[in-house]
Amino acid sequence: MSKKITIRLIKAVIFFGLSLLITGCGGPKVVYDPFKTPRDQFYPHLKKVALMPLKVPSNLEDPDPVKEKFESLLRRQLSDGGLTFVVVPSELEDSISKSYVEEVGGLYDPNTGEIDKEKSKNWRIKLYSEFQTRYDADAVLFSSIKVVLADFDNDKAKWHGTSQGVGKSKFLKGLLGVSHSGTLRALSLGVILSDINDTTLYSIYGGIEVLEKMGPSGSQPVPRNELFTDEKRNLKAVHLVLDPLLGIKKEE
Numbered sequence: 001m002s003k004k005i006t007i008r009l010i011k012a013v014i015f016f017g018l019s020l021l022i023t024g025c026g027g028p029k030v031v032y033d034p035f036k037t038p039r040d041q042f043y044p045h046l047k048k049v050a051l052m053p054l055k056v057p058s059n060l061e062d063p064d065p066v067k068e069k070f071e072s073l074l075r076r077q078l079s080d081g082g083l084t085f086v087v088v089p090s091e092l093e094d095s096i097s098k099s100y101v102e103e104v105g106g107l108y109d110p111n112t113g114e115i116d117k118e119k120s121k122n123w124r125i126k127l128y129s130e131f132q133t134r135y136d137a138d139a140v141l142f143s144s145i146k147v148v149l150a151d152f153d154n155d156k157a158k159w160h161g162t163s164q165g166v167g168k169s170k171f172l173k174g175l176l177g178v179s180h181s182g183t184l185r186a187l188s189l190g191v192i193l194s195d196i197n198d199t200t201l202y203s204i205y206g207g208i209e210v211l212e213k214m215g216p217s218g219s220q221p222v223p224r225n226e227l228f229t230d231e232k233r234n235l236k237a238v239h240l241v242l243d244p245l246l247g248i249k250k251e252e
Contacts, residue, residue, distance in 0.1 A: 034204035034244055042139075042201050043247070049083060049193070050128075050137035051075070053090040055144040061224045066145065069228065070189065073238045074143055081246030086135045093127075100126050121198055128196040139201065142192045143241075147211065150186035155214060160188045161240045162207035162233070166214050184219055185211040187227070189237040193245065206240025209233050 054071050056063045071087075078085050100123050101107060107123060109116045131137045150159035155167035166184060187209055193202040209230065212219040228234060243250065 032204070034202050036200045036203060039202075039245075039247070042195065043245070046139055047084065048135060048137045049078075049085040050131040050135055050140045051078070051085045051087050052140060052142050053088065053093060055142075057145065057147055060145075066228055069234065070143070070145065070238070073235060074191075074242065077238050077242045077246070081242065081248060083246060085141070086137060088131065088135075096127055096130050097123070124194070124198050125196075128194070128198065132196050137196070139193055139195050142194070144190050145208070146188055146190055146205075147185055148188045148205070149183050150207070150210060151183050152214075153181045155180055157184065157186060157210055159186055160205040160207035162236060164207075164210050164233075166210055166212070180214040184214075187211055189241055191241045191245075202245050204241050204244065206237040208237045 051074070054067050054074070056066055060066065075085070075087065104119055104122075107115055107119050128137075128140055131140060148159065150157040152158070152166050155165055157164050157166050164186075167180065186207060188205040188207050190205045191203070192200060194200050209227065210222065211227075212221055214220075239248075242248075
C-alpha cells in the first residue's frame with residue numbers, strides 16, 4: 001500500500017468513533033448540548049489545546065482554499081476567545097500516524113475488514129501523548145467539514161443551527177405557488193475536543209450551506225465556484241461551533 005493511500009486511510013480513522021458523537025443529520029428537535037463533560041469541570045483547567053488540521057470531504061474540488069479559509073477563521077475565533085492553542089502541522093500528524101500504523105501492523109481487522117476499535121483508540125491516545133510531550137497540550141481539537149442531510153420545508157432548509165432557502169426559481173414559486181419539502185445534502189462544520197485520555201469533552205456541528213437546490217426538474221447541485229463564497233455564512237458556522245466552548249453568549 002502506498003504512503004499516500006496509507007495516510008488517507010489514517011486520516012479517515014481520526015474521526016472514526018469520534019464523529020459518531022456529533023449528529024450527522026438535520027438539526028435535532030430538542031436543544032442540543034455539545035458538552036459531553038460539563039464545561040466547568042474542564043474548561044477552567046485547559047492550559048493549551050493542540051489544534052489539528054481541518055479535514056474536508058475527499059471528493060471536494062479545490063480543497064486547499066477551503067482548508068485555509070476555515071483554519072484561519074477557527075484560529076482567529078479561538079484567539080479572540082482567549083483560548084491558548086498550538087497549531088499541529090499536517091506533516092507531523094502524518095508522520096506520527098504512519099509510525100503507529102506500521103508499529104501495530106495496521107488499524108483494520110484482517111478478518112472483518114472493519115476498523116479495529118481498540119487499535120484506533122490506542123492510536124488516538126498515542127497521538128495525544130505525543131502532543132502533550134511536544135507542546136504541553138492537555139486537549140486536542142479536531143475540526144472537519146462534512147456532507148450531512150438537511151430537512152427542508154416550503155423551500156427552506158434548517159440544520160445544525162442555520163437555515164437557507166433552497167428554491168432556485170423564486171418566479172415559479174411566486175407565480176404558481178410551487179414549493180418543495182424533503183431532504184437534501186448540505187455542508188456543516190464540526191469540532192470535537194478530547195482530553196489526552198481520549199475522553200470527549202465537547203462536540204458539535206454548525207451548518208454552513210446547502211449543496212443542492214430545488215428547480216423545476218428536481219434537486220440540482222450548487223456549482224463548486226458558488227460554494228464557500230458567503231463569508232457571513234462561513235463565519236456563522238465558526239461561531240456556532242466555538243462560541244459555546246469559549247463561553248460567548250449568543251446576541252439576542
